[in-house]
Every structure is written in structure tokens, then in C-alpha cells.
Amino acid sequence: MRRILVTDDSATMRSLLVATIEASGDYEVVEAASGFEALRLLPREKVDLIITDINMPDINGLELINYVRKSEQYRNTPLFIISTEGREKDVEKGLALGANEYLVKPIDPERLQALIREYVGADAE
Amino acid sequence: MSGVNDVSGKAVKDFLAEAEEILDQLCADIGVLSESSEGGECDPDSLNSVFRGAHSLKGLAGMFGFNGIQDLSHNLENLLDSLRLGKVAIGPQVVVVLTDSLEALGIMIRNLGEGVSEKISVQSLLQRINDCVSGNEGVESDSLLSSLEIPRSMINALTEYEEHRLLENIKKSRNIFTVLASFSLATFDQDLAELTDQLKKNGEVISTLPSVGASIESSIDFEILFGSAKPMAEIVALVADGNVVVRQVNGQQVVIPTSATGNTVVAEDAYPEAAESDAVKPNAAAPADAGITAKSMSRTVRVDIGKLDDLMNIVGELVLSHSTISDIAEKMRKAGYSTMLAELLKAAKGLERKLNELQKGVMEIRMIPVGQLYEKMGRIVRKISKEQGKKVDLRVFGADTELDKLIMEDIADPLMHIIRNAIDHGIELPEERRGRGKDERGTIKLSSYQKGNHVVIEVEDDGRGIDVAKVKRKAIEKGLISPNDNLSDREAVELIFLPGFSTSETVSEISGRGVGMDVVKNNIAAVSGMVDVESVHGEGSRMTITLPITLAIIKALIISTAGRYYALPITSVLESIMIEPADILTVERKEVIQLRESTLPLLRLNRFFHLDGEAAGENVFVVVVGVADKRLGIVVDELLGQQDIVIKTLGPVFEGVRGVSGAADLGDQRTILVLDVGGIINEATKGGGQA
Numbered sequence: 018m019r020r021i022l023v024t025d026d027s028a029t030m031r032s033l034l035v036a037t038i039e040a041s042g043d044y045e046v047v048e049a050a051s052g053f054e055a056l057r058l059l060p061r062e063k064v065d066l067i068i069t070d071i072n073m074p075d076i077n078g079l080e081l082i083n084y085v086r087k088s089e090q091y092r093n094t095p096l097f098i099i100s101t102e103g104r105e106k107d108v109e110k111g112l113a114l115g116a117n118e119y120l121v122k123p124i125d126p127e128r129l130q131a132l133i134r135e136y137v138g139a140d141a142e
Numbered sequence: 143m144s145g146v147n148d149v150s151g152k153a154v155k156d157f158l159a160e161a162e163e164i165l166d167q168l169c170a171d172i173g174v175l176s177e178s179s180e181g182g183e184c185d186p187d188s189l190n191s192v193f194r195g196a197h198s199l200k201g202l203a204g205m206f207g208f209n210g211i212q213d214l215s216h217n218l219e220n221l222l223d224s225l226r227l228g229k230v231a232i233g234p235q236v237v238v239v240l241t242d243s244l245e246a247l248g249i250m251i252r253n254l255g256e257g258v259s260e261k262i263s264v265q266s267l268l269q270r271i272n273d274c275v276s277g278n279e280g281v282e283s284d285s286l287l288s289s290l291e292i293p294r295s296m297i298n299a300l301t302e303y304e305e306h307r308l309l310e311n312i313k314k315s316r317n318i319f320t321v322l323a324s325f326s327l328a329t330f331d332q333d334l335a336e337l338t339d340q341l342k343k344n345g346e347v348i349s350t351l352p353s354v355g356a357s358i359e360s361s362i363d364f365e366i367l368f369g370s371a372k373p374m375a376e377i378v379a380l381v382a383d384g385n386v387v388v389r390q391v392n393g394q395q396v397v398i399p400t401s402a403t404g405n406t407v408v409a410e411d412a413y414p415e416a417a418e419s420d421a422v423k424p425n426a427a428a429p430a431d432a433g434i435t436a437k438s439m440s441r442t443v444r445v446d447i448g449k450l451d452d453l454m455n456i457v458g459e460l461v462l463s464h465s466t467i468s469d470i471a472e473k474m475r476k477a478g479y480s481t482m483l484a485e486l487l488k489a490a491k492g493l494e495r496k497l498n499e500l501q502k503g504v505m506e507i508r509m510i511p512v513g514q515l516y517e518k519m520g521r522i523v524r525k526i527s528k529e530q531g532k533k534v535d536l537r538v539f540g541a542d543t544e545l546d547k548l549i550m551e552d553i554a555d556p557l558m559h560i561i562r563n564a565i566d567h568g569i570e571l572p573e574e575r576r577g578r579g580k581d582e583r584g585t586i587k588l589s590s591y592q593k594g595n596h597v598v599i600e601v602e603d604d605g606r607g608i609d610v611a612k613v614k615r616k617a618i619e620k621g622l623i624s625p626n627d628n629l630s631d632r633e634a635v636e637l638i639f640l641p642g643f644s645t646s647e648t649v650s651e652i653s654g655r656g657v658g659m660d661v662v663k664n665n666i667a668a669v670s671g672m673v674d675v676e677s678v679h680g681e682g683s684r685m686t687i688t689l690p691i692t693l694a695i696i697k698a699l700i701i702s703t704a705g706r707y708y709a710l711p712i713t714s715v716l717e718s719i720m721i722e723p724a725d726i727l728t729v730e731r732k733e734v735i736q737l738r739e740s741t742l743p744l745l746r747l748n749r750f751f752h753l754d755g756e757a758a759g760e761n762v763f764v765v766v767v768g769v770a771d772k773r774l775g776i777v778v779d780e781l782l783g784q785q786d787i788v789i790k791t792l793g794p795v796f797e798g799v800r801g802v803s804g805a806a807d808l809g810d811q812r813t814i815l816v817l818d819v820g821g822i823i824n825e826a827t828k829g830g831g832q833a
């Protein structure tokens with residue numbers, strides 16, 4: 018099963034994302050409640066897609082993207098930014114750092130599911 | 143929202159719980175902001191934390207389609223964004239708008255939780271928020287960043303906010319560093335937290351950029367962007383080791399674009415302290431333009447305290463050499479060598495004068511105003527009072543009083559602990575204070591002044607004071623005193639300094655760290671200081687710390703008892719008197735004398751140190767010593783006069799020896815012990831000194 022890392026400091030946000038992503042039964046979510054947790058999980062858990070919030074208390078999404086894109090292992094792993102309206106500058110920077118897509122809250126589950134299929138496919142395919 | 147149409151009851155509950163949590167944090171943070179904003183500037187970290195809270199709330203409310211909350215938190219986020227990016231200045235008006243917004247959000251979230259459908263109108267509030275924001279769009283200068291030697295990849299990963307903080311640091315003429323650290327993957331969060339804590343005490347951590355270490359499975363590297371007013375050498379000394387490398391990324395010159403023409407000028411002395419880091423940064427370019435000087439405007443030099451210690455030691459040795467010369471001259475006089483003697487004495491006198499000046503000069507270099515310490519205390523007061531939900535004002539007096547740098551370092555922790563205690567046990571919660579007819583804001587007064595050769599630091603609070611009856615009860619329970627001991631209130635209050643004593647009923651995070659007042663007292667005694675407490679139950683307490691101005695060179699009275707010599711720091715000597723053995727009275731098995739209007743307890747030094755041999759003379763010498771308001775007469779055999787001494791520590795082996803604070807060289811190859819007057823007074827007054 019494809020594994021997807023979701024990094025967001027809001028537990029409610031994570032559970033909504035998990036519900037959306039795992040709905041199809043094709044993907045399994047690995048949750049990180051902070052940038053640090055993502056840094057700890059990434060070397061251990063092989064993931065096929067990374068979804069990250071930008072505003073987090075320890076290290077922020079941009080710093081995480083920078084780490085991911087510089088690592089041997091995840092250089093080419095697809096990465097989506099989750100953002101909110103009004104943070105366009107940070108989103109632009111994220112895309113420049115190598116994020117593939119961005120989604121603005123409130124997130125449309127169908128768009129998210131479609132993007133995931135587009136980037137990582139499903140086991141059946 | 144469109145996506146989560148089937149919002150389950152549980153998800154909404156999760157939302158409410160998290161929203162309330164965020165709101166609580168926001169209220170606390172805004173409390174801190176409003177206090178710190180009174181000075182016109184607020185802590186960027188807490189401002190950013192408030193921003194993140196509003197941002198998270200907006201995102202969450204949006205996911206659930208709670209439009210009212212989303213709308214208000216969105217506007218609030220905008221205002222906070224402008225605040226943290228410096229586009230809007232924080233002031234009383236803004237604080238009121240922030241507080242009102244939180245209140246409205248609180249009502250909306252509560253209504254939601256209780257199923258109340260009633261809508262509250264926030265139109266005027268939204269208008270007020272937008273009034274604060276509008277017309278304040280600032281422009282950041284991006285090219286300022288390109289003048290720094292920061293890797294482009296690092297700049298690229300800065301959020302808009304971090305970029306703004308970087309520019310703020312540059313504008314404040316701080317030095318900008320990149321700190322590279324490599325940690326094990328297993329422990330990187332603690333390691334990084336330790337490092338950033340260190341850094342934050344000395345400046346601002348702007349960004350923390352992780353990258354894969356030597357191996358992705360085992361290590362992780364961090365590149366920290368750090369702004370500080372301190373020079374490179376100091377930052378290096380603070381954090382650098384095998385795993386941490388510090389680099390300075392701005393030099394003496396910074397090119398700032400002028401807004402009108404786009405021409406560039408060399409900023410004159412944008413970094414006054416950068417001059418000192420030349421040695422570690424040889425590639426700092428020479429001034430390009432004649433007529434514009436890169437000369438430092440600053441007239442100060444930062445010196446390692448170790449170098450001053452060395453210098454002080456040399457001065458000390460010189461003082462001793464001088465004593466030797468004077469001694470030789472004296473011996474020559476007695477032996478009748480009169481030729482040239484007058485000249486030798488004159489030369490020795492001249493040498494003494496210059497030595498005194500040199501000693502005073504070196505001593506003054508070591509002196510720094512206690513205000514530096516008080517700034518730290520201000521932060522601690524804010525932090526702890528916030529944690530405890532108390533309202534506390536710190537008022538500072540005599541911040542320019544000067545104290546030896548080393549003593550200041552050693553006093554920082556004890557002082558912090560005393561202040562913690564004052565907030566934790568002293569200052570009451572706002573409701574309780576109102577109930578007692580007090581101002582709901584408690585006050586901690588921190589004052590310092592010089593008193594003779596001592597510096598006095600007082601910490602006074604207007605809290606609940608010490609309950610003497612309770613202290614006595616606790617001391618009896620813990621077996622520290624017997625129920626029959628008839629202690630005066632004053633003596634009872636002093637019980638708090640006994641090891642193992644703590645009146646707090648619940649061990650709080652603050653005072654429950656196992657550090658009791660006994661440790662505070664010992665730490666202060668380690669720098670030859672004393673701490674006293676006075677308290678009026680219900681009205682407040684006052685801790686008085688009395689410290690010597692410097693520890694380096696002191697004048698001492700040399701005395702002897704049972705054939706051994708000791709040095710008594712002259713700062714604690716009040717007077718020396720000669721009495722007859724018959725003057726000594728015995729009261730409750732303790733020896734005392736009547737000195738003028740009061741009774742002075744006596745301590746025989748030979749008995750204190752268990753030395754054989756009593757003075758056989760007809761007269762007894764009593765040296766009256768005092769620290770703070772305690773007095774004691776030390777009975778000795780002989781007074782040998784005053785001398786400058788350099789106190790050396792005895793080393794770890796003899797660290798705990800009671801009554802001795804160090805050793806000194808008398809200049810004639812004799813080494814004598816220096817008495818710890820504070821310690822001896824304590825031993826004697828608690829009754830153990832007569833043994």
C-alpha cells in the first residue's frame with residue numbers, strides 16, 4: 018500500500034486529512050504532529066507522498082520542503098503544501114523550493130484525492 | 143464546507159476542543175503581548191505564536207464551514223500578520239481590538255458547542271480590525287538580504303515572516319550568524335532545543351533549516367540563522383564545539399540601497415561590534431570610498447573575564463611584592479642601615495600609590511551595572527506570572543549599581559530563585575488580592591545600592607508574606623526544631639533557610655525543582671554574601687542580599703589564635719576591642735560581653751577550630767564582625783595588622799570546610815586561611831559555635 022506522510026500541528030486537521038486520504042482504501046497515512054516529528058519519521062518510514070502545512074511551531078513547512086528536496090531518498094518524492102488564503106508568498110516560495118502542488122484550506126476532498134491518484138497512482142493500477 | 147458534508151459529531155467535538163485550546167493559548171499570549179508592548183516593542187516569538195493560533199483557527203473553522211469564526215479569525219490573522227511583519231505598530235488601541243476579537247471568538251465557539259444558534263454581530267469589530275491594518279503597507283528591501291553572505295538556498299527557504307525578522311535584525315545593526323550543527327537522529331530534538339535555548343538568551347533565532355546529515359538514518363544537520371548584538375567570538379565561545387560551527391554572514395560594511403536613486407552607499411558603522419570579529423573574518427573588505435569611514439563609533443572593547451582575572455592576579459602578586467619590599471625596608475631600619483633607607487622608603491611609598499591606582503583601575507573594569515541582571519529577571523517575572531495566572535509588575539531601582547562581573551554571574555541563579563519564590567509563594571492570585579483589598583496586580587520591587595564595601599540587593603514583594611506560625615509548625619513536623627524551642631518571629635522566619643524546609647503544600651513546577659532556600663543561601667555564601675529575610679504576614683516579604691563589591695583583592699585583618707594565623711576580610715570587621723577576661727559573662731551557657739548598649743555574643747576561634755592552647759595573656763582581643771545586621775565578637779590572641787590579600791580557592795577537596803572561604807599568600811612564603819565571616823556568624827548564632 019502507498020504511504021503518505023501528513024504533517025500538520027492541528028490534530029483535527031490531520032484527522033480530516035486522514036479520513037479523506039484513507040477513504041479509498043488505497044493509501045495508508047503516516048501522521049506527524051510537527052516538523053520535528055516529520056524529520057524523525059522520514060528516514061525510518063518510506064513514504065510515497067508528503068503533505069505538509071506551512072505554519073508549524075518548530076520548523077515550518079518551507080524548511081521541511083528544503084530538507085526533503087536535498088535528501089537523496091526523497092529528492093523526487095511528490096510533495097503538496099497545505100495553506101490558507103492570504104499566505105500566497107509562502108506558497109510561492111514552497112513551489113520554488115520544489116513542492117509539486119498546493120491546496121488551500123478549506124480543502125476540497127475530491128481535488129485532494131484526484132491529485133494523490135495523479136502523483137502516486139494506486140496499487141490497482 | 144463542501145468536502146466534509148458528513149461532518150460527524152466526533153469531528154465537531156474535536157474541532158471545539160482544539161479551538162478552545164487555541165483560544166486559551168491566544169488569550170495567554172495576548173496578555174503577555176499587552177504587557178510587553180507597553181515599551182513599544184514586543185517579543186517576536188510570542189507575536190508569531192499569536193499569529194499561528196489565529197491562522198490555525200481560521201483553517202480549522204474553514205474546514206467545517208463555520209463561516210462566522212472563519213471570517214473573524216481571518217481578519218484577526220491579517221492584523222496579526224501586519225503586526226509581526228512590522229507593518230502595523232502594536233499599541234493600546236490594537237491590544238483592545240485583539241482582546242475584543244478573542245472575546246467574540248470565545249462567544250462564537252461556546253455558542254457552537256452549546257448548540258445556540260444565535261448569531262453575534264461582528265461587523266463593527268471587523269471594521270475596527272481593518273482600520274488598524276489599513277494604510278500601513280510597508281515595503282521591505284530585498285536587496286539588503288543579498289548583501290549578506292547567506293547561501294541563496296537558505297534565503298529561499300525563509301518564510302515571509304522569517305525574512306522580515308532577518309531584516310529587522312539587520313536594521314538593528316545586529317551581527318548575523320549561521321550556526322551549523324550536526325546531531326544524531328535519535329536525540330536531535332533535545333540537542334537542538336539546548337542549542338537554540340543558548341542562542342535565544344543572546345539574540346534571536348530567525349530560522350532553523352534542517353538538512354540530511356552524513357547519513358539519513360543516523361544524523362541530521364541544522365543550519366540556524368541567528369541575529370545577535372554580541373560579537374562572533376562570544377557566540378563561538380558560547381556554542382561552538384565539534385558539532386557546532388558558527389559563521390558570521392555580515393561584515394563591517396553593508397550596502398543599503400537608497401530609496402530615491404537606487405544608488406548605494408556604504409552604511410557607516412552599521413555593525414559597531416564587527417570590528418572585533420576581523421580576526422575570524424579576514425575577508426571583510428577595506429573601505430572602498432574615501433571620505434566615508436568604516437571606523438568604529440563604539441568606544442568599548444569586549445574582554446574575556448579570564449583575561450581580567452589573570453591581570454588581577456598579577457596585580458595581586460605585585461601588591462605582595464610591594465609588601466615584601468616594605469618589610470625589608472622595615473627590617474633594614476631596625477638593623478640600623480640608614481644610608482639610602484629614606485630613598486627606599488620613598489620609592490616604596492610611590493610604588494604603593496601607583497599600585498593602588500592600578501588595582502582600582504583593574505577592579506573598575508570588572509564592574510558592570512546590575513541592570514544587566516535585572517533585564518533577565520524581568521523576562522522571568524513575565525514568564526512565571528503568566529504560567530501561574532498572576533499579575534505581577536517588576537519595579538527596578540538602582541539598576542546602575544555596579545558589581546563584580548563574576549559575583550554577578552554567581553548571583554543570577556539565586557536571585558532568580560528568590561524571585562520565583564516571591565511569585566510562587568508570595569504574590570496571590572488576582573481574585574485573592576482583590577478579596578484582601580489589594581491591587582490585583584502584585585508588585586515585586588528589585589532594588590540595589592552600595593553600602594560601604596558591599597552591594598545590597600533587595601527583593602520585596604507585596605504578597606501574602608510568610609506565615610510564621612505555619613513555618614514553626616512545619617519545622618517541628620520535620621524535626622528541625624523542637625516544640626519547646628521558643629523562637630522569636632524573626633528567628634522563625636529564618637527557618638526557611640534550613641536544608642529540607644519547604645512550606646509549599648503542593649509542589650509546583652516552579653518552586654518544586656528541589657532547590658530550596660538553603661541552596662540559595664549557600665550559593666550566596668559562596669561569594670561571601672549573606673541573605674536575610676523579613677516578612678509581615680499578609681503584607682509581603684523582603685529578601686536582602688548583601689554582597690562584597692569584588693572578590694579579587696581585599697584588605698584583611700591578620701589575627702592569630704593558638705599560634706596560627708588567619709585573615710579576616712576587613713569589610714566584615716566593625717571594630718577591634720581589648721577586654722579583660724572578667725568582662726565576659728555567661729548567659730544560657732553562651733559567652734557574651736556587654737558592648738555599649740547591646741549584648742554581643744562571643745566565639746572563641748581556637749575552640750571553633752578545635753585548636754589546643756588558650757591565650758595566656760591578661761587581656762583578650764575581640765574582633766567585632768558583622769554581615770548584614772548580625773554581629774559577633776571573635777575572640778583572638780593577637781592582632782597583627784592589616785594587609786591586602788588575594789583570596790585563592792582551596793580547591794574541591796576542602797570546599798566544604800566550615801568557617802573558611804579560601805587561602806591567601808602573605809608575601810613572605812607564608813600561606814594563611816581566610817575566614818568565612820558569614821559562615822562563622824551562622825554557625826555561632828545557631829548555637830553550634832561554642833562547642
